[in-house]
Amino acid sequence: MLLIDRLSYRSKLRYVNASEKLLYAVATLALCVISRSVRTAVPVFAVNMVLTVGKGGIPLSRYMKLLLIPAAFLIAGTAAIVVNVSAVPLDAFAFPAGDFYITGSRAGLWQALKTCLTALAAVSCLYFLALNTVMTDILGALRKLKVPALLIELMLLIYRFIFVLSETASAIRVSQNSRLGNRNLRTGIRSFGAMGTALFILALKRSNALYDAMESRCYDGTIRVLSGEHQAKAEEILLIVAYEAVLALIWLMPLWLESRF
Amino acid sequence: MPEKKKFLLRAYIAFAAMFVIAPASNAMHIMEGYLPAGYCVAWGVICLPFLIAGLISLQNKVKENRRNLVLIAMSGAFIFVISSLKIPSVSGSCSHMTGTGLGAILFGPSAVSILGIIVLVFQAVLLAHGGLTTLGANTFSMAIAGPLVSFGIYKLCTHTKMNHRAGIFLAALAGDLFTYCVTSIQLALAYPSEAGGVAASAVKFLGVFAPTQLPLAVIEGILTVVIVIGLETYAKPELRAIGFFGNRKEA
Numbered sequence: 001m002l003l004i005d006r007l008s009y010r011s012k013l014r015y016v017n018a019s020e021k022l023l024y025a026v027a028t029l030a031l032c033v034i035s036r037s038v039r040t041a042v043p044v045f046a047v048n049m050v051l052t053v054g055k056g057g058i059p060l061s062r063y064m065k066l067l068l069i070p071a072a073f074l075i076a077g078t079a080a081i082v083v084n085v086s087a088v089p090l091d092a093f094a095f096p097a098g099d100f101y102i103t104g105s106r107a108g109l110w111q112a113l114k115t116c117l118t119a120l121a122a123v124s125c126l127y128f129l130a131l132n133t134v135m136t137d138i139l140g141a142l143r144k145l146k147v148p149a150l151l152i153e154l155m156l157l158i159y160r161f162i163f164v165l166s167e168t169a170s171a172i173r174v175s176q177n178s179r180l181g182n183r184n185l186r187t188g189i190r191s192f193g194a195m196g197t198a199l200f201i202l203a204l205k206r207s208n209a210l211y212d213a214m215e216s217r218c219y220d221g222t223i224r225v226l227s228g229e230h231q232a233k234a235e236e237i238l239l240i241v242a243y244e245a246v247l248a249l250i251w252l253m254p255l256w257l258e259s260r261f
Numbered sequence: 262m263p264e265k266k267k268f269l270l271r272a273y274i275a276f277a278a279m280f281v282i283a284p285a286s287n288a289m290h291i292m293e294g295y296l297p298a299g300y301c302v303a304w305g306v307i308c309l310p311f312l313i314a315g316l317i318s319l320q321n322k323v324k325e326n327r328r329n330l331v332l333i334a335m336s337g338a339f340i341f342v343i344s345s346l347k348i349p350s351v352s353g354s355c356s357h358m359t360g361t362g363l364g365a366i367l368f369g370p371s372a373v374s375i376l377g378i379i380v381l382v383f384q385a386v387l388l389a390h391g392g393l394t395t396l397g398a399n400t401f402s403m404a405i406a407g408p409l410v411s412f413g414i415y416k417l418c419t420h421t422k423m424n425h426r427a428g429i430f431l432a433a434l435a436g437d438l439f440t441y442c443v444t445s446i447q448l449a450l451a452y453p454s455e456a457g458g459v460a461a462s463a464v465k466f467l468g469v470f471a472p473t474q475l476p477l478a479v480i481e482g483i484l485t486v487v488i489v490i491g492l493e494t495y496a497k498p499e500l501r502a503i504g505f506f507g508n509r510k511e512a
Binding site for chain 1: 502
């Protein structure tokens with residue numbers, strides 16, 4: 001039911017060391033957001049697409065559909081940046097509406113373009129991580145980063161329970177639909193409420209049963225799972241560092257030249 | 262100028278239609294990479310004290326009884342699943358609950374801050390809603406500010422002995438609306454308008470997201486009431502287990 005999760009298990013890059021992938025994704029993401037320039041955003045987006053679709057083997061159509069998820073926010077947010085209501089027209093475009101102008105400036109358009117490209121490049125970094133790394137591997141990498149143990153434990157449990165609960169929820173959904181439970185808004189709201197209630201009760205019941213089962217297997221506060229460790233390769237780390245350096249160079253070089261001359 | 266007016270009308274219709282086609286007009290997650298780096302860090306820092314307080318309170322709860330850990334985790338998964346399901350909506354486009362109001366009413370604001378940030382991480386990585394760099398800003402608006410308002414209003418309503426259902430409805434509604442306002446202000450601070458500064462920009466962002474967020478807040482309020490009423494009818498012992506009734510005498 002969770003498309004991204006399912007795809008991540010099928011990725012060909014799944015068995016690459018998780019810390020490496022995390023390092024790559026986070027470093028590129030940081031560089032992207034800090035630089036906020038078209039020069040870095042375009043190569044980052046392209047490289048991530050090649051890595052995820054080409055190397056990772058995620059179907060292109062799926063990847064494109066996933067890129068559409070943030071589209072609504074992107075369009076609405078960008079519209080709010082570009083369009084202004086003002087008494088004086090700005091330089092890019094202006095439509096009179098009553099006493100005011102619906103207007104925008106060149107600088108605003110340029111900023112909107114930069115923001116859009118940066119955001120898309122950043123999303124491609126997130127997708128690289130999400131589509132090529134299994135959640136348990138990410139948690140393993142976080143554990144090495146000394147994130148509080150309670151938090152990791154909680155995340156591990158929540159991740160497992162998400163599937164249990166959503167399976168229950170979708171079963172309830174199917175049976176509600178088959179009884180015309182979502183015929184109109186009124187019944188829809190009633191059905192959703194009933195499902196929420198049932199889900200909550202089932203969740204608590206499950207959690208009690210699960211705790212009993214865990215305790216009877218000597219649970220003492222930590223869940224120990226064998227993590228199939230895949231050795232980080234030195235050449236891959238070097239490649240990541242080199243890539244980030246090149247990106248930083250692409251970003252800083254023109255700025256430096258500008259200030260020189 | 263009829264030509265211009267026609268154009269404006271067309272542009273507005275296109276803009277409104279976008280929300281119908283848009284695949285998932287989700288609750289207000291600021292997307293990955295949308296905020297400048299400085300704001301990402303600043304919002305993260307603002308969240309820290311709340312998160313630390315939440316973590317300490319959770320640690321105490323777990324120390325008290327280890328069974329609570331599983332319970333808290335199940336609650337987190339519950340919030341995630343509730344917020345990932347499509348809810349019936351007026352406009353026909355699909356939308357999702359935020360679950361913040363419900364979480365705050367059931368589990369209290371300190372637990373929700375930690376559960377909220379975990380849910381937001383999972384939403385970013387598993388559903389592509391929100392993002393890692395905007396995690397701080399989203400956590401503040403959805404896991405801290407919204408739940409605090411919800412919880413405050415809920416407590417106020419129970420103290421003043423207002424109608425129970427109306428209190429829950431108001432709490433969930435206000436939590437949602439407050440989240441939406443905070444997110445708009447966060448965006449406005451990062452992108453002040455060239456004509457009118459931050460305030461004008463905030464109004465613009467509020468206006469742009471209003472068509473999806475206002476109906477959603479009302480629906481969320483109604484759903485929260487329906488769920489809580491259902492729970493109070495069928496799940497008294499379970500609610501007592503999570504400390505929902507607190508020191509209030511059970512009705």
